[in-house]
Amino acid sequence: MSEGAQDNQEHSHRVQGVRGLNRRQFLAGGVSLLAMSASSTLFDAQAEEPTDATDPMRVPGALPRSYGERSPLEKQVRLVASTSSTTPLQDLQGIITPSALHFERHHNGVPAIDPTRHRLLIHGSVNHPLFFTVEELKRLPSASRIAFVECSGNSRDGWGDARDATAQSLHGLTSTSEWTGVKLSTLLDAVHVQREATWMLAEGNDAAALARSVPLTDEVLNEAMVCYGQNGEALRPEQGYPLRLFLPGFEGNVNVKWLRRLKLGSAPFMTRWETAKYTDLLPDGRAYQFSLVMEAKSVITKPSGQQQLRQGFHEIQGLAWSGRGRITTVDVSVDAGRTWQPAQLQEPVLPKCHTRFRFPWKWDGQETIIQSRCLDETGYQQPIRDALIKVRGTHSSYHYNGIQSWKIGRDGLVRNVYA
Numbered sequence: 001m002s003e004g005a006q007d008n009q010e011h012s013h014r015v016q017g018v019r020g021l022n023r024r025q026f027l028a029g030g031v032s033l034l035a036m037s038a039s040s041t042l043f044d045a046q047a048e049e050p051t052d053a054t055d056p057m058r059v060p061g062a063l064p065r066s067y068g069e070r071s072p073l074e075k076q077v078r079l080v081a082s083t084s085s086t087t088p089l090q091d092l093q094g095i096i097t098p099s100a101l102h103f104e105r106h107h108n109g110v111p112a113i114d115p116t117r118h119r120l121l122i123h124g125s126v127n128h129p130l131f132f133t134v135e136e137l138k139r140l141p142s143a144s145r146i147a148f149v150e151c152s153g154n155s156r157d158g159w160g161d162a163r164d165a166t167a168q169s170l171h172g173l174t175s176t177s178e179w180t181g182v183k184l185s186t187l188l189d190a191v192h193v194q195r196e197a198t199w200m201l202a203e204g205n206d207a208a209a210l211a212r213s214v215p216l217t218d219e220v221l222n223e224a225m226v227c228y229g230q231n232g233e234a235l236r237p238e239q240g241y242p243l244r245l246f247l248p249g250f251e252g253n254v255n256v257k258w259l260r261r262l263k264l265g266s267a268p269f270m271t272r273w274e275t276a277k278y279t280d281l282l283p284d285g286r287a288y289q290f291s292l293v294m295e296a297k298s299v300i301t302k303p304s305g306q307q308q309l310r311q312g313f314h315e316i317q318g319l320a321w322s323g324r325g326r327i328t329t330v331d332v333s334v335d336a337g338r339t340w341q342p343a344q345l346q347e348p349v350l351p352k353c354h355t356r357f358r359f360p361w362k363w364d365g366q367e368t369i370i371q372s373r374c375l376d377e378t379g380y381q382q383p384i385r386d387a388l389i390k391v392r393g394t395h396s397s398y399h400y401n402g403i404q405s406w407k408i409g410r411d412g413l414v415r416n417v418y419a
Ligand SMILES: Nc1nc2c(c(=O)[nH]1)N[C@H]1C(S)=C(S)[C@@H](COP(=O)(O)O)O[C@H]1N2
Pocket: 102, 103, 104, 105, 106, 107, 108, 149, 150, 151, 152, 203, 204, 205, 206, 208, 209, 210, 238, 239, 240, 251, 252, 253, 254, 255, 256, 257, 258
């Protein structure tokens, strides 16, 4: 039968449910999909027959609307705590996090800022201190970049003894957006930075008055941006509307939101956010300070914690990212780390950006543990938990990037375990 004839036949059998459509999907999907469907009940669901009133081919559809919403049938949401919310990593597709699902972390709420009254001051060790309005900033040469933001407290339960966790509750303090703004170097050129300036203080216009020191390294000068855009529109209030400092690959905390001030100086400013907080206590009682880079991490999001698995075919999927550059390899183990096989990396694979990986797998119903580990372009490999703890101890709350293990029980329930 020709493809067209088959289409017509399927169209006329439309009201018979999803079987006809699935047949076409099988044919398009090739042999492996066909083989696996025979052994699974996944594709046998029979759709309810629409009545005239619910048949979308018999009633006119909705009218255009000025600002869109997702389908009311889509229910995935952020998990909200008092000062943060997590991205439902297990429900995402591709690499972009919808702005409405971008994780949030704020130390004293989301301020309401009028962009027409907001100013960014750049001062300190500069020859020409300047105030910028948001409008003035937007008139400057701009750039866009797709990259992740991750709170250094993400995955912190890995240091302890997390139970019944989900991909979202464990690892959901990271999201990826397309960020648009003005390069920091463009702004620094405008104020004529003095030779002595090697550090920069960034301060937010929120009730926490969060302020962090950033070293003016080549990396920062090349990559930092003052952003006003997120995924094609203005920043969301939760992400720093109207302006945020964006430092690709650096811990979330220095990506100062509601940015009001940049002050140049010759030393770090030693704010409470880099002394009392956001330092990493080591086993010997000393602490790392200014551990700004987010090291490589990966997590299988499908299947993941608290999901219920059926026997048969699954495309294992997950996300991998590194604050040092591109992800070059993600390996997957489906036998508790005994053997590893490379996963397919979904294009585009961008530096300092979530990268989706895929790995076809057939679950035979036996108890097992599935894991992923990633390698970045600097040759850094995500460590197993024991190796990480050996170096870092368990006193820290930040920068946990150990390999995530999901145990699948005979009952098909997926659980977080330490392997
Ligand atoms: N002004 C200000 N900036 C801030 C914060 C804050 O509380 N106030 N929280 C920081 C922390 S701890 C993180 S992890 C990121 C979170 O960014 P997001 O809320 O856009 O995901 O913003 C950072 N920037």
